[in-house]
Amino acid sequence: MANLVETARWEDGVYQFETSDPVMGGPDGVDNRQAKQLANRTVYLKAQQEAHAGAVDPHPQYQTQAETQVLITAAINALVAAAPGALDTLKELATALGNDPNFATTMTNALALKAPLDSPTFSGTPKVPTQAVTDNSLAAASTAFVNALVAAGVQSGGKVSGVNKPNLLFNGSGEFGNAGWQSSNYSAIRGSVGEGYLFSNTANINSTIVDVSSPFAVGPNVVLNLSGEIDTHGMTAGHGVIDIQCYDASMAGLGTIATAYITPGKAYTFVSATGTTPAGTAYVSVRRYADTGPVITPFGLIFRRLKVETGNAPSLFSHEASIAALASLFANAQNPYIKFPNGLILQWGVITYIGTGYNDIITLPIAFPNGFLGGSISDGGNGIHSCAIVAATKTTITACGGLVVNNAISYQQTSYRYFVVGC
Structure with missing residues (x-):
C-alpha cells in the first residue's frame, strides 16, 4: 500500500x-x-x-510599524511646530498661559496700560540709567546725571572760560542781602572803605555762632574747593572758619569737608580747602562761623567772596550762581510784579475806575507778606487831575481820584496807574 x-x-x-x-x-x-x-x-x-x-514584507502595499511611527511623529511635530519639550502639550501650554481662558483680553488690557513709544507720558518715579558726564547722545538724562554735570562745571551766565569756574554758591559776598542764607548772624553790609559787600557780625560774639547757606545739589564723589576771604581784625579768641556740610537726599547730615580758617587779629586773608563729597551725597551747604570760644567785637569778623567750585584748586572769584539767580527775578516779567531775593517786592498796573465814589479800592496782583511800604498813583489817561493813595493793606490800596466841590463829586477818574513797594 x-x-x-x-x-x-x-x-x-x-x-x-x-x-x-x-x-x-x-x-x-x-x-x-x-x-x-x-x-x-x-x-x-x-x-x-x-x-x-x-x-520579510509579505504585504508591501501596507505600512510597517516603523513607517507608521515616522508618520505619526511627523504629524505631531507639525502640530506643535517642533515646540520645546516644556511646551509641547496642551496642558503645558495652558499652564504657561496661567490657565487663563481670556488670555488675549488680559494681555490687551495690560498692554493698554503701557506708555506708547511715540511721546510717552510717565507717572510715579520713572528711572533711567545714569550716563557719563561726557555723554552727548540722545540718551535720557537722570537727575543724578544732571547733578553730576552741574558739579563737573556746568556754565552759568558770566563764566570766563579758562580763567575761572562757576561758583555753585549763591550770594557769596552779600550783594543780595542775606538771600541764600538760612541765618544772618553775620549780616550782609556794604564795607565802609570801598571794599564792596561783605558779611560781618553787628554785635559782640562770645560763643560759637554759625550761619548756613541754603543747600544746593551736588552728587557723591565730587571734588569741591571752598575758598574765600576772612578778616579777624576784631577777634581776640577763636577762629574765623568756613567749611562745607554734606547731606543725603532726605537732608540728613553726612559730615563736613573742606574746612578753612584763620586765627585772630588778621586782615583780609585768602583761604581755601578741598574735599570730596561722601557716598550718598545729594546736597551741600556752606557754613561760616567763629569757633573755640570766640571773643569778637562788633564788625570784628568778616567773610566775603565765598566760592564753591569743582576741582582741587581755587580759581578766580565768580558770580555765576548769583547771576543765574538774578535772572530768575525776571522769569515772570509778564506779571506786574518783581520779587527780589532780599524780600523787596515791586508791583504796578493800570485799573479802570469801578464806581465806588472818589475812593476806589485796588486789589494788588499779589499780597505783600509783611506789608505795604509806599508808592504812587496817577491819572490813568487825562493827566490833569490829582490822585493819591489814601490807605493801604497787604493786599489792597485805596485810591482817591475824584474832585469834590461843595460835598459833591464833580469829576471821577476813568482809570489809574499805580506803582507800589512792599516786602
Whole structure:
C-alpha cells in the first residue's frame, strides 16, 4: 500500500465521477483522481502560506510599524511646530498661559496700560540709567546725571572760560542781602572803605555762632574747593572758619569737608580747602562761623567772596550762581510784579475806575507778606487831575481820584496807574 504522490500545483477543477467510469486504482486510476487533485491543491496552498509567513514584507502595499511611527511623529511635530519639550502639550501650554481662558483680553488690557513709544507720558518715579558726564547722545538724562554735570562745571551766565569756574554758591559776598542764607548772624553790609559787600557780625560774639547757606545739589564723589576771604581784625579768641556740610537726599547730615580758617587779629586773608563729597551725597551747604570760644567785637569778623567750585584748586572769584539767580527775578516779567531775593517786592498796573465814589479800592496782583511800604498813583489817561493813595493793606490800596466841590463829586477818574513797594 502506497500514498498518492502530491504535487504543489493548483488544480483548476475537481474531477466528477461518471456512472460509466470503471473502477480503477493506482496513481493514475480514476478512483484516485479526485483525491490527487485535492491533495495537489492542499500542497500548493500550504506552500503559498509558508512562503507568505516567511516573507520579510509579505504585504508591501501596507505600512510597517516603523513607517507608521515616522508618520505619526511627523504629524505631531507639525502640530506643535517642533515646540520645546516644556511646551509641547496642551496642558503645558495652558499652564504657561496661567490657565487663563481670556488670555488675549488680559494681555490687551495690560498692554493698554503701557506708555506708547511715540511721546510717552510717565507717572510715579520713572528711572533711567545714569550716563557719563561726557555723554552727548540722545540718551535720557537722570537727575543724578544732571547733578553730576552741574558739579563737573556746568556754565552759568558770566563764566570766563579758562580763567575761572562757576561758583555753585549763591550770594557769596552779600550783594543780595542775606538771600541764600538760612541765618544772618553775620549780616550782609556794604564795607565802609570801598571794599564792596561783605558779611560781618553787628554785635559782640562770645560763643560759637554759625550761619548756613541754603543747600544746593551736588552728587557723591565730587571734588569741591571752598575758598574765600576772612578778616579777624576784631577777634581776640577763636577762629574765623568756613567749611562745607554734606547731606543725603532726605537732608540728613553726612559730615563736613573742606574746612578753612584763620586765627585772630588778621586782615583780609585768602583761604581755601578741598574735599570730596561722601557716598550718598545729594546736597551741600556752606557754613561760616567763629569757633573755640570766640571773643569778637562788633564788625570784628568778616567773610566775603565765598566760592564753591569743582576741582582741587581755587580759581578766580565768580558770580555765576548769583547771576543765574538774578535772572530768575525776571522769569515772570509778564506779571506786574518783581520779587527780589532780599524780600523787596515791586508791583504796578493800570485799573479802570469801578464806581465806588472818589475812593476806589485796588486789589494788588499779589499780597505783600509783611506789608505795604509806599508808592504812587496817577491819572490813568487825562493827566490833569490829582490822585493819591489814601490807605493801604497787604493786599489792597485805596485810591482817591475824584474832585469834590461843595460835598459833591464833580469829576471821577476813568482809570489809574499805580506803582507800589512792599516786602
